[in-house]
Amino acid sequence: MSVILSVEKLSHQYKQTTAINNVDLTITAGECIGFLGPNGAGKSTLLEILEGVKTPTSGKVLFQGRQLTKHYKQQIGIQFQSTSLPDFLTVKDTLLLFASFYHTALPIATLIEMCQLSEVENQTHYTLSGGQRQRLLLALSLVNDPEILFLDEPTTGLDPQARAHFWQLVEQIKAQGKTIIITTHYMEEAQKLCDTVVIMDRGKILCRGAAAQLISEHFHQHILSIPMELLSTPMLASINAMANLHVKQSATHCLIEYNHMEDIVAILREVENRGITMRQPHLEDLFMKLTGSELRA
Amino acid sequence: MKALLALIQARNLEFSRDKSAIGWSLLFPIIILIALALVFDDDSPSLYRVGVYGPSTSIEAVLSLKHIDIIHYDDLSDAQYKVARHHIDGLVSAEQYWINPTSARGYIVEQLILAQAPSLQKTEISGEAVRHVEWLLPGIIGMNMMFSGLYGVGYVIVRYRRTGVLKRFQVTPLSAWQFLSSQLLSRLLVILATAVIVFVVICTLFTIEIKGSAWLLLLNMTLGTAAMISIGLMVASRTRSDEWCNGVLNLLSWPMMFLSGIWFSLEGSKDWVRLIADMLPLTHLNDANRAVIIDGAGIVAIGDHLLFLVAIITVSLSLASYRFKWQ
Numbered sequence: 001m002s003v004i005l006s007v008e009k010l011s012h013q014y015k016q017t018t019a020i021n022n023v024d025l026t027i028t029a030g031e032c033i034g035f036l037g038p039n040g041a042g043k044s045t046l047l048e049i050l051e052g053v054k055t056p057t058s059g060k061v062l063f064q065g066r067q068l069t070k071h072y073k074q075q076i077g078i079q080f081q082s083t084s085l086p087d088f089l090t091v092k093d094t095l096l097l098f099a100s101f102y103h104t105a106l107p108i109a110t111l112i113e114m115c116q117l118s119e120v121e122n123q124t125h126y127t128l129s130g131g132q133r134q135r136l137l138l139a140l141s142l143v144n145d146p147e148i149l150f151l152d153e154p155t156t157g158l159d160p161q162a163r164a165h166f167w168q169l170v171e172q173i174k175a176q177g178k179t180i181i182i183t184t185h186y187m188e189e190a191q192k193l194c195d196t197v198v199i200m201d202r203g204k205i206l207c208r209g210a211a212a213q214l215i216s217e218h219f220h221q222h223i224l225s226i227p228m229e230l231l232s233t234p235m236l237a238s239i240n241a242m243a244n245l246h247v248k249q250s251a252t253h254c255l256i257e258y259n260h261m262e263d264i265v266a267i268l269r270e271v272e273n274r275g276i277t278m279r280q281p282h283l284e285d286l287f288m289k290l291t292g293s294e295l296r297a
Numbered sequence: 298m299k300a301l302l303a304l305i306q307a308r309n310l311e312f313s314r315d316k317s318a319i320g321w322s323l324l325f326p327i328i329i330l331i332a333l334a335l336v337f338d339d340d341s342p343s344l345y346r347v348g349v350y351g352p353s354t355s356i357e358a359v360l361s362l363k364h365i366d367i368i369h370y371d372d373l374s375d376a377q378y379k380v381a382r383h384h385i386d387g388l389v390s391a392e393q394y395w396i397n398p399t400s401a402r403g404y405i406v407e408q409l410i411l412a413q414a415p416s417l418q419k420t421e422i423s424g425e426a427v428r429h430v431e432w433l434l435p436g437i438i439g440m441n442m443m444f445s446g447l448y449g450v451g452y453v454i455v456r457y458r459r460t461g462v463l464k465r466f467q468v469t470p471l472s473a474w475q476f477l478s479s480q481l482l483s484r485l486l487v488i489l490a491t492a493v494i495v496f497v498v499i500c501t502l503f504t505i506e507i508k509g510s511a512w513l514l515l516l517n518m519t520l521g522t523a524a525m526i527s528i529g530l531m532v533a534s535r536t537r538s539d540e541w542c543n544g545v546l547n548l549l550s551w552p553m554m555f556l557s558g559i560w561f562s563l564e565g566s567k568d569w570v571r572l573i574a575d576m577l578p579l580t581h582l583n584d585a586n587r588a589v590i591i592d593g594a595g596i597v598a599i600g601d602h603l604l605f606l607v608a609i610i611t612v613s614l615s616l617a618s619y620r621f622k623w624q
Contacts, residue, residue: 051468073470084460101469140465 001028003065004179005050005148010059012045012203019045020056021203029147032170032180034194036187036283038291042203043183044152050181051078051150074103077146079137081153085125091136092121095143102144115139115169131162138169149173151182155189167192187283197283201291211283223285224256224264227275235270242266257281324544332552345406346564348376348388355391358413365409368564381424382591384564393418399425427591430503435586436559438492439521443553443579445488446525447532447546450480454533455542458624467623474618481526481614488522489515508593517589517599520606521582527613528578534620553579581605 005027012020019042027033035043048054049061052068063072085094092108099105112121115135120128125136134154141149151170155163163186170193174180184190190197191211198208207214231239231254239256240247245264246257258264268276343366350370353360360367368385370376379385380397387406388395394410394417396403410417457463466476493515499505507514532545556563556570557579563571574580585602588594596603 053464053468070470073468076468078468080461080465082461083465084457084462085465086457086462098469101466101471103470 001030003027004029004031004063005181006062006065007046007050008060008062010046010049010056010061012042012049012054013057014045018203020049023059023203023205025198025205025208027179027181029179030177031196032174032182032194033196033198034190035181035183035198035200036185036190036287037200040202041200041291043200046200047150047152047181047183051076074144075146076148076150077141077144078150079134079141079152079154081156083137087126088124090122090124091117091128091139094125094136095139098140098143104145105143106145111139111142114142114172116165129162130158131165134158134162134166135169138166142173146178148179148181151180153183153185155184155186163189187287191283199287199290206290207286211286215281215283215286221259221280222257223279223281224258224267225277225279226254226256226267226271228252228254230271230275239267328548345387345402345409346385347406347410348379348385350376350388350390352391356389356414356417359389359410362409362413365406377422379564380422383424383426384562389414389417393420395420395422397422397424399423428503428505430499431505431591432587433559434496434499434503434505435590436557436583438496438518439557439579439582439586440554440559441495442488442492442518442522442582443525443550445491446484446522447529447550449484449488449529450526451529451533451542451546452539454480454530455536455539458533458622459537459539463623473621473623477530477614477617477621480530481523484526485519485522488526489519492518492522505590507590509589509595513594513596513599514586514589517582517585517603517606520603520610521578521585524578524582524606524609524613527610527617530617531613531620534617535622553577556580558583578606578609 003026007023007025010020010023010025011018021042023046035047037043045054049056052061052072061068063075086097089097092112095108095111099108112118115138117132117135117139120132120136125133128136138151138154141151154170155166158166167189170180170182174193180193182190182193195210196208197211197214199206199214209217228249228251236249236254239245239254242263244258244260248255248257256264256267344364346366346368347359348368348370349356349360350373353369370379370388376385376388377395380388380395380403383397383400383402386400386402387410389410394407394414396407396419398404398421407419454463457466463476500507528549529546532549533542536542552573556574557577558574559579563574566574581602585594585599588599588602592598
């Protein structure tokens with residue numbers, strides 16, 4: 001696949017703060033790439049630079065190998081995390097307005113059908129539910145049939161049902177071969193939608209790859225989670241001394257990474273089988289491991 | 298009660314921490330009061346207004362009369378027009394005086410002139426006084442255009458910027474120039490349509506006749522409205538603060554309301570007041586409207602007013618485009 005968007009030695013400074021620190025990145029056409037990071041990691045700044053909203057302090061952004069031009073806005077669609085729209089316009093009016101800004105636009109009926117807005121097409125946008133509103137904002141970002149779609153925390157604040165519904169729509173857009181760049185605080189969202197995950201912190205990219213690949217690179221195959229109150233100090237010392245295990249303690253739990261069941265049989269014999277869980281590591285574990293931060297949705 | 302007090306306190310904190318809000322709330326009344334005191338500081342207003350044309354040494358006795366406003370004119374025809382329209386009560390020169398026989402105030406002024414300078418030759422100038430409603434109508438319509446133009450676009454753009462509507466527009470291919478033009482034209486159409494309806498209704502109700510060309514009147518109103526909208530666009534070109542925008546718009550609109558001749562004629566007012574009035578677009582809109590409606594003036598006669606409004610539009614729109622910020 002060809003590279004559609006790339007950045008080279010990109011940095012951005014806000015007075016004393018370095019928001020983006022010498023970042024290199026390539027995004028291939030048709031890829032769905034998700035940016036994760038704690039608040040202040042620099043992902044919003046990076047996204048705004050990629051969208052052409054912000055000019056970086058230094059470095060280059062290239063679209064199909066060339067510097068961004070005015071024409072770039074014709075090729076991209078953006079859904080901001082929160083957007084106000086002109087008052088008193090219906091869903092259909094709003095779509096018609098935004099369609100008029102572009103050289104080419106999808107038929108409004110197609111957008112309404114694609115984003116499942118038929119029932120509300122004649123309602124003013126401020127009467128819509130949270131899910132309907134996000135679908136309208138998605139429709140607005142698709143109005144010019146863009147090559148790259150930017151989604152900035154698109155499901156923040158939605159209930160689980162509306163979020164799942166939104167994910168279905170994004171899956172459909174992905175199936176059309178569009179490049180999707182998404183920022184999110186929801187690990188489940190990134191794991192479900194993104195082909196590639198980028199974890200950022202303090203203006204730098206900490207890792208990049210498919211979620212499953214990154215997890216396997218950073219973790220053993222399984223995690224055993226034992227509440228701390230079940231573990232005596234000598235028991236904890238003996239666990240820490242065991243080979244083939246990676247042990248991490250938090251205030252409430254001891255997390256033991258392992259590859260084979262026989263590596264932890266001795267531990268399971270010693271502790272009460274109460275509150276113990278065995279699971280596979282997921283993206284949130286990776287996020288926590290790399291950034292050391294709590295998630296803040 | 299606890300909630301009520303907490304809300305009052307919260308709102309007061311909000312207000313006191315908004316520097317532009319508190320600044321304008323305090324400064325604006327003071328500025329207006331000082332301005333009005335300076336403009337209208339005459340505690341013993343004159344009873345009559347008399348024009349003087351040419352050298353006045355031989356008519357010192359007339360000029361020394363108390364309670365009479367003496368207004369000097371360099372242009373005789375302009376001064377005679379003022380007598381004809383009852384804007385002044387009489388006109389004197391070294392050799393003669395001009396009086397409108399249909400003016401009751403003119404009759405009193407004539408008696409005063411003759412008592413002081415009986416050798417002056419009398420010339421009568423005929424002309425009807427402008428009915429108050431005819432004089433007021435162009436001003437009221439102009440004032441409505443001013444408020445709708447300044448506030449109608451100023452507030453909307455600031456709100457769009459504050460709530461992120463402009464940020465969403467910014468990431469589309471829409472240019473600042475297209476956005477500003479759309480605001481100008483949409484508001485212009487609405488204001489003109491409203492003005493035409495109001496104008497027709499008032500003219501019908503009070504049987505007012507437009508003596509000049511209705512198309513010329515429409516052209517003047519179009520330019521006047523566009524000038525007001527352009528100023529509104531310039532003021533709102535980069536701020537996110539409603540309070541700041543409101544303050545500046547008030548600062549612009551209040552002087553226009555008092556000094557552009559909407560409510561009363563500025564004939565005989567101080568030179569510096571006239572100078573300020575001449576720099577206000579509403580003065581030119583009003584004067585040209587009155588000239589077309591009352592005197593049947595043509596495009597040449599109101600050409601200066603039209604050019605002034607075009608200049609205001611050009612400068613304000615250029616500054617608005619240059620300074621415009623989406624966020």
